[in-house]
Amino acid sequence: xxxxxxxxxxxxxxxxxxxxxxxxxxxxxxxxxxxxxxxxxxxxxxxxxxxxxxxxxxxxxxxxxxxxxxxxxxxxxxxxxxxxxxxxxxxxxxxxxxxxxxxxxxxxxxxxxxxxxxxxxxxxxxxxxxxxxxxxxxxxxxxxxxxxxxxxxxxxxxxxxxxxxxxxxxxxxxxxxxxxxxxxxxxxxxxxxxxxxxxxxxxxxxxxxxxxxxxxxxxxxxxxxxxxxxxxxxxxxxxxxxxxxxxxxxxxxxxxxxxxxxxxxxxxxxxxxxxxx
Amino acid sequence: xxxxxxxxxxxxxxxxxxxxxxxxxxxxxxxxxxxxxxxxxxxxxxxxxxxxxxxxxxxxxxxxxxxxxxxxxxxxxxxxxxxxxxxxxxxxxxxxxxxxxxxxxxxxxxxxxxxxxxxxxxxxxxxxxxxxxxxxxxxxxxxxxxxxxxxxxxxxxxxxxxxxxxxxxxxxxxxxxxxxxxxxxxxxxxxxxxxxxxxxxxxxxxxxxxxxxxxxxxxxxxxxxxxxxxxxxxxxxxxxxxxxxxxxxxxxxxxxxxxxxxxxxxxxxxxxxxxxxxxxxxxxxxxxxxxxxxxxxxxxxxxxxxxxxxxxxxxxxxxxxxxxxxxxxxxxxxxxxxxxxxxxxxxxxxxxx
Amino acid sequence: xxxxxxxxxxxxxxxxxxxxxxxxxxxxxxxxxxxxxxxxxxxxxxxxxxxxxxxxxxxxxxxxxxxxxxxxxxxxxxxxxxxxxxxxxxxxxxxxxxxxxxxxxxxxxxxxxxxxxxxxxxxxxxxxxxxxxxxxxxxxxxxxxxxxxxxxxxxxxxxxxxxxxxxxxxxxxxxxxxxxxxxxxxxxxxxxxxxxxxxxxxxxxxxxxxxxxxxxxxxxxxxxxxxxxxxxxxxxxxxxxxxxxxxxxxxxxxxxxxxxxxxxxxxxxxxxxxxxxxxxxxxxxxxxxxxxxxxx
Numbered sequence: 001x002x003x004x005x006x007x008x009x010x011x012x013x014x015x016x017x018x019x020x021x022x023x024x025x026x027x028x029x030x031x032x033x034x035x036x037x038x039x040x041x042x043x044x045x046x047x048x049x050x051x052x053x054x055x056x057x058x059x060x061x062x063x064x065x066x067x068x069x070x071x072x073x074x075x076x077x078x079x080x081x082x083x084x085x086x087x088x089x090x091x092x093x094x095x096x097x098x099x100x101x102x103x104x105x106x107x108x109x110x111x112x113x114x115x116x117x118x119x120x121x122x123x124x125x126x127x128x129x130x131x132x133x134x135x136x137x138x139x140x141x142x143x144x145x146x147x148x149x150x151x152x153x154x155x156x157x158x159x160x161x162x163x164x165x166x167x168x169x170x171x172x173x174x175x176x177x178x179x180x181x182x183x184x185x186x187x188x189x190x191x192x193x194x195x196x197x198x199x200x201x202x203x204x205x206x207x208x209x210x211x212x213x214x215x216x217x218x219x220x221x222x223x224x225x226x227x228x229x230x231x232x233x234x235x236x237x238x239x240x241x242x243x244x245x246x247x248x249x250x251x252x253x254x255x256x257x258x259x260x261x262x263x264x265x266x267x268x269x270x271x272x273x274x275x276x277x
Numbered sequence: 278x279x280x281x282x283x284x285x286x287x288x289x290x291x292x293x294x295x296x297x298x299x300x301x302x303x304x305x306x307x308x309x310x311x312x313x314x315x316x317x318x319x320x321x322x323x324x325x326x327x328x329x330x331x332x333x334x335x336x337x338x339x340x341x342x343x344x345x346x347x348x349x350x351x352x353x354x355x356x357x358x359x360x361x362x363x364x365x366x367x368x369x370x371x372x373x374x375x376x377x378x379x380x381x382x383x384x385x386x387x388x389x390x391x392x393x394x395x396x397x398x399x400x401x402x403x404x405x406x407x408x409x410x411x412x413x414x415x416x417x418x419x420x421x422x423x424x425x426x427x428x429x430x431x432x433x434x435x436x437x438x439x440x441x442x443x444x445x446x447x448x449x450x451x452x453x454x455x456x457x458x459x460x461x462x463x464x465x466x467x468x469x470x471x472x473x474x475x476x477x478x479x480x481x482x483x484x485x486x487x488x489x490x491x492x493x494x495x496x497x498x499x500x501x502x503x504x505x506x507x508x509x510x511x512x513x514x515x516x517x518x519x520x521x522x523x524x525x526x527x528x529x530x531x532x533x534x535x536x537x538x539x540x541x542x543x544x545x546x547x548x549x550x551x552x553x554x555x556x557x558x559x560x561x562x563x564x565x566x567x568x569x570x571x572x573x574x575x576x577x578x579x580x581x582x583x584x585x586x587x588x589x590x591x592x593x594x595x596x597x598x599x600x601x602x603x604x605x606x607x608x609x610x611x612x613x614x615x616x617x618x619x620x621x622x623x624x625x626x627x628x629x630x
Numbered sequence: 631x632x633x634x635x636x637x638x639x640x641x642x643x644x645x646x647x648x649x650x651x652x653x654x655x656x657x658x659x660x661x662x663x664x665x666x667x668x669x670x671x672x673x674x675x676x677x678x679x680x681x682x683x684x685x686x687x688x689x690x691x692x693x694x695x696x697x698x699x700x701x702x703x704x705x706x707x708x709x710x711x712x713x714x715x716x717x718x719x720x721x722x723x724x725x726x727x728x729x730x731x732x733x734x735x736x737x738x739x740x741x742x743x744x745x746x747x748x749x750x751x752x753x754x755x756x757x758x759x760x761x762x763x764x765x766x767x768x769x770x771x772x773x774x775x776x777x778x779x780x781x782x783x784x785x786x787x788x789x790x791x792x793x794x795x796x797x798x799x800x801x802x803x804x805x806x807x808x809x810x811x812x813x814x815x816x817x818x819x820x821x822x823x824x825x826x827x828x829x830x831x832x833x834x835x836x837x838x839x840x841x842x843x844x845x846x847x848x849x850x851x852x853x854x855x856x857x858x859x860x861x862x863x864x865x866x867x868x869x870x871x872x873x874x875x876x877x878x879x880x881x882x883x884x885x886x887x888x889x890x891x892x893x894x895x896x897x898x899x900x901x902x903x904x905x906x907x908x909x910x911x912x913x914x915x916x917x918x919x920x921x922x923x924x925x926x
Contacts, residue, residue: 011726011730011731011732013726013730014725014726014727014730014731014732015726015732017719017722017723017725017726017730018723018726018727018732018736018740020719021719021723021726021740021803024799024800024803025743025747025800025803027762027768027769028755028758028759028761028762028800029758030768031758031761031762031767031768031769032757032758032761032762034761034768035761035768079656079657079660080657082653082656083653083654083656083657086653086654087653087654090650090653091650091651091653091654094651094654098654098657101657101661101665103911104661104665105665106857106907106911107857107904107907107908107911108665108669108904108907109860109861109862109863109878109903109907110861110863110864111861111863111878111881111882111885112672112861112881112900112903112904113668114885115668115672115881115884115885115896115897115900116667116668116669116671116672116900117664117668118885119668119671119672119675119897120667120668120671151660151663151664152664154660154664155664155665213749214749217749217750217751217752217753217754218752219752219753219864219868220863220864220882224882224885224886231752231753231864234753234754234757235753235868238753238756238757238868245757246757246761248754249753249754249757249758249761252750252754253746253750253754253758256746256749256750257746260742260745260746260749261742261746263745264738264741264742264745327823327827328826328827329823329826348826349823349826349827350826350827350828350829350830350831351829353829354827355827355828356823356824356827358820358823358824360818360820362818362820362821362823362824363824364821364824364825364839364843365843366839366842366843367839375825375828375830375838376828376829379828379829379830379834380829409923423824423828424827424828427828427829
């Protein structure tokens with residue numbers, strides 16, 4: 001019997017880094033939570049949460065953001081899924097161009113995007129360097145502004161949604177599935193609704209959740225376009241109140257955690273980074 | 278003179294026993310293969326020699342020196358991995374010279390050694406290439422050169438050819454053996470390919486489920502397998518159940534057909550149930566030559582394999598394969614014909630289960 | 631799309647190439663309306679003067695007006711600092727849960743958390759840090775009451791360059807972890823064993839093999855971190871209220887019409903930003919290419 005002199009090395013430094021990281025990440029959450037509990041003098045309670053959630057404006061703006069998020073997700077899916085599908089099936093040459101386009105939002109941060117959108121759509125659309133008007137300013141109309149913001153949100157979410165859908169299609173090999181379905185006599189409608197969509201469900205869900213998180217937290221587009229969304233509401237709240245913003249901040253964190261946790265569960269893998277900065 | 282010795286080596290992972298009581302003495306310059314299916318413990322044993330696993334029990338010595346507790350970086354054994362493991366950020370020359378640079382050898386002697394190694398593996402022109410620019414076979418040769426450059430006591434090879442095409446495998450294994458002979462270096466070679474092991478080893482250790490089933494030369498392992506496992510794993514084999522009729526004279530009966538067996542009956546009793554095994558190539562048609570055993574059979578199937586013709590016959594109720602060399606002038610029987618086949622006493626092996 | 635007969639296994643040969651491009655029209659239209667048009671408008675605007683004529687003055691002003699140049703430099707400084715700091719510590723974190731030997735459960739916890747934390751930026755993040763390190767923040771109080779250390783007296787200020795950098799780290803660390811964890815996974819175990827087998831110790835393995843192999847990924851990731859911080863707006867605004875004149879805040883002021891005699895200057899500033907971001911992205915792509923080639 002010999003003694004094993006190579007004792008399993010204890011990963012000392014790994015624990016050091018990890019615990020330091022843990023400390024750094026947990027502190028702000030702890031501080032926010034602790035602060036949010038202190039609304040009533042000398043009492044630890046959830047008063048701040050009650051007040052915050054009961055505020056009619058909260059419900060309005062939060063609901064509106066949810067509505068915008070839903071719209072963004074739906075239109076994104078309607079736009080991206082057929083496009084990605086088409087490219088896989090019929091037009092592989094366009095792949096590089098489309099992928100390049102989906103990378104552009106990384107180069108154009110939200111603040112610049114909103115700047116551009118406003119410049120283009122809040123003044124009459126002229127032919128450059130002339131006085132000829134093509135379209136009247138979108139921002140004059142309420143509906144127009146909504147279109148603008150959904151469009152803007154779609155741009156922000158584009159890289160993630162497209163990549164998610166594209167990966168999903170690649171994993172299930174839509175080309176072969178389509179050919180199999182065609183050989184069995186299925187029409188295009190049947191193929192898309194009964195074969196393709198169900199199989200990329202996970203990818204769609206993942207992309208949708210990410211978009212949802214982005215839209216909910218988004219503040220730049222919303223405030224500059226004058227939209228009564230949750231982001232600007234939270235910011236304004238922070239100017240006037242102390243405890244409720246803390247409560248909402250903590251709640252936001254929990255919601256985002258839930259969304260990401262779900263994504264992690266269904267994709268079982270890579271996380272993605274997104275969101276307002 | 279024993280160069281490398283493993284005494285009572287065992288490795289347990291919790292409840293699971295990967296290697297149990299492994300004992301082996303290897304002479305200097307000997308080429309020993311560890312042969313067996315996945316999970317038999319051959320790679321674990323190799324890794325214990327390299328130092329990547331620590332034995333739960335037992336001792337490993339090289340030239341009498343106990344290395345069991347030494348770190349892998351202190352053992353001076355060279356290892357060739359299945360997945361080549363060349364460092365992608367270094368050229369071929371830098372890869373080969375890596376071990377020497379770690380040992381702080383002077384730069385000129387390193388350059389010379391690298392050049393010698395490149396010549397040894399016939400890749401003199403590839404010194405400045407990067408691994409990703411080489412084919413699989415070339416990468417493995419570089420891996421070999423890298424392991425040999427440090428003048429190791431023992432060369433360890435962990436299924437080095439598994440990731441390569443069949444043709445390359447055959448030529449590369451011959452090259453490895455040639456280099457090993459030329460340098461006179463002790464080598465341990467792990468593989469699951471019995472043809473590989475048979476063709477290049479001085480001795481083979483056949484392993485299954487953590488145990489050493491048999492140690493011997495390729496000739497011994499093939500012709501005198503000691504267990505059913507070894508007989509089955511190495512080469513192809515016909516096996517059948519039989520009963521001992523006459524232990525002293527080696528008579529057994531299978532399906533009522535009587536066979537005179539070689540060894541392995543002397544310590545048995547009449548009525549014992551045993552397994553007999555006969556290699557396909559030991560059969561021949563009785564019309565050609567009558568040996569000790571002559572039995573009736575029916576032709577069941579004929580498969581033409583090129584240099585070999587495989588004829589499936591039914592003896593008693595059991596199917597037997599008979600391999601015979603292809604001969605353009607041979608008159609082959611037809612399916613359904615009744616015929617007689619013959620084999621010698623020694624061809625009938627009586628095996629433990 | 632109508633098809634009369636359906637060939638079972640062959641893709642329609644591109645006999646009418648033009649028809650195939652119809653399917654991607656909606657997407658291109660979308661990109662045109664919401665990406666290209668705004669970008670082009672800004673681009674053209676950068677070269678337009680107040681009277682609508684072509685000019686270089688705006689671009690020149692980017693370099694000559696001190697406050698603009700300072701803004702760019704400030705943004706670059708903060709992005710570089712958080713990219714470096716975030717990169718180094720993020721790498722150590724990723725290392726600890728992959729190669730570093732911590733239990734597997736910690737790895738998935740860290741990766742999930744990183745996905746969340748990188749989304750937590752903006753207004754909530756700013757509020758959280760105010761609650762932590764503001765004048766009456768949790769940690770500030772703890773340090774004062776328990777350790778007797780008054781950080782504000784010592785010169786620390788959350789609403790400064792230092793404070794903002796510290797806040798930015800909250801999404802920089804996770805981004806680095808998300809990028810580096812898979813890269814570290816790509817370090818094959820055999821490389822380490824081969825190195826050990828040839829006599830190398832841990833330090834030699836890292837210096838000569840692992841770090842060189844990882845370097846393109848690390849640099850690429852840091853570039854992404856740089857771009858990430860460079861384009862950040864909401865966090866900075868929510869935290870400092872626009873007091874810290876990074877370039878995004880300046881542009882925000884432009885959009886609101888807060889300043890300026892020359893609205894087209896804002897365009898130029900925006901274009902300057904896009905230019906810098908584009909260079910970062912190009913650098914990142916190039917490094918990606920290098921990584922893939924080595925790790926084939």
